[in-house]
Amino acid sequence: MEFGNKIKSEWLLDDNVTFLNHGSFGATPIKVLKAKEEIERRLEREPLSFFADEYFVLLKESVSKLSKFIGAKEENLVLVENATTGVNTVLHSLEKELKPGDEIITTNHVYQGVRNTMEYICKKTGAKAIEIDIPFPNADNKLIIEKIRDKINEKTKILIIDHIASPTALIFPIKELIDFCRSKGILTLVDGAHAPGMLDLNLEMIGADFYTGNCHKWMFTPKSCAFLSVSKKWQSMIKPLTISLFYGKSFSEEFAWTGTKNPAPFLSLSPAIDFYNSLNFDNVKDYNHNLVCEATEFICKELNIPEFPDFEMLGFMASIEFPVKVPMNEHLTMELRNHFMKEYKIELSFHILNSKVFFRISSQVYNEIEDYKKLVTAMKDFISKNK
Ligand SMILES: Cc1ncc(COP(=O)(O)O)c(C=O)c1O
The missing domain is CATH 3.40.640.10 (Type I PLP-dependent aspartate aminotransferase-like (Major domain))
Known part of the structure; x- marks a missing residue:
């Protein structure tokens, strides 16, 4: 099976949403x-x-x-x-x-x-x-x-x-x-x-x-x-x-x-x-890991975020520092998630560690690099509106 957006129809996932948060709750194939x-x-x-x-x-x-x-x-x-x-x-x-x-x-x-x-x-x-x-x-x-x-x-x-x-x-x-x-x-x-x-x-x-x-x-x-x-x-x-x-x-x-x-x-x-075996474990692992690394590199370069130091420490997800200073409050991570979903139809997960905000992306076999390009466009828009 060839991976990428064309196999997203194997899931019930909304076609209008760029789904970059497989990590929170997974997504179950229709089969x-x-x-x-x-x-x-x-x-x-x-x-x-x-x-x-x-x-x-x-x-x-x-x-x-x-x-x-x-x-x-x-x-x-x-x-x-x-x-x-x-x-x-x-x-x-x-x-x-x-x-x-x-x-x-x-x-x-x-x-x-x-x-x-x-x-x-x-x-x-x-x-x-x-x-x-x-x-x-x-x-x-x-x-x-x-x-x-x-x-x-x-x-x-x-x-x-x-x-x-x-x-x-x-x-x-x-x-x-x-x-x-x-x-x-x-x-x-x-x-x-x-x-x-x-x-x-x-x-x-x-x-x-x-x-x-x-x-x-x-x-x-x-x-x-x-x-x-x-x-x-x-x-x-x-x-x-x-x-x-x-x-x-x-x-x-x-x-x-x-x-x-x-x-x-x-x-x-x-x-x-x-279902997993039908995709072939090694193929899934290679595709998802390579995609999340390529996406992280691309995002960091486009948004002027320091390069991620060690891709060996990642599986199918990556956390990247959010490039905008936003005032902290206890609902911030949910507010940012809601904003990216409402404004850009992108599903992302946000986290706070040591008083810094990070956004976490994921890669699954239904994703492709175009998904992360949409994310970069959205991030640039967000940055320009929140300078
Ligand atoms: C590291 C870690 N532990 C535990 C959990 C909780 O998982 P669950 O809600 O399925 O119990 C999560 C959920 O995202 C997690 O990321």
Whole structure:
């Protein structure tokens, strides 16, 4: 299949919108949505038989197929609605391991929902949430590792690390950090919200104690499909946030039933992976990464923004400093998103890091360089009106 705007019709995406924010919520191909609807219809034809006879078999098949896609052990893997739930599940379950004075460490690139969860758990346990400042855009793997290693001490209990950060799109050197933490007896929780489908994952090789990732961002499943991988050692301690019928049974059984819900997003994993494979993983990776690098270079040159230092640290997204000084307020990122959508029909994501505003672009197989040329034209117009 040839990539670019001509295959956008495989999605329901609005033709009038230049969609440069696949990162926030993904976008599900029509083929996968149809498969999801078929599962829902099957369920509604005979709900009792579906949940009694079919659901658990189909769920196991979905987990098995996912485990191969992300290089995980099937028995370590459970499905959850989203990465937020994955992080909450781990931190709530580990509450009793934490006492006043203990430290949970992360970086300033952390996702706000995870920051809030850390704050909540720390308030309950007396542990302390520590954020390490990682500069952006001038960070490299060596600096990141040094900065985090320097902050780790005998009080550190858990490192929460992004695989791909939300505000900056940086890929973090998680393997080295996990190996270091293991040698010090520190637990590692990876927030891999963006990684499945963007990186060639091998969870076994990564070796984190806990890894959560979304399938609804870059793996093409419908919304509400994510996973949590827990190393064998911790499985008896990690409980779903909702306790239901299989409490006290195995790790996978406890997570397989957390009350009645629509199972179709979980059971759409198979058609989503089939869709992904039909595009060819290596082709998707090359196309999206090359496109986001080319686009970033082009945007920075056209808007006189310093060149991005290290494209190796990017996957399918890039965060670029917004070239206009705008007064800060708590709604600024949403106001800018709304403005670019209303005035220019461009869907972008805005973030604030260290009091600077960044706009984040994404590349997916339905994008092409023309999309970013439209963005540059819009940015130039915005700049001229806001001098
Ligand atoms: C790094 C990171 N973690 C977690 C999340 C939350 O994802 P979800 O809303 O699917 O739980 C996001 C969402 O964009 C994210 O970027």
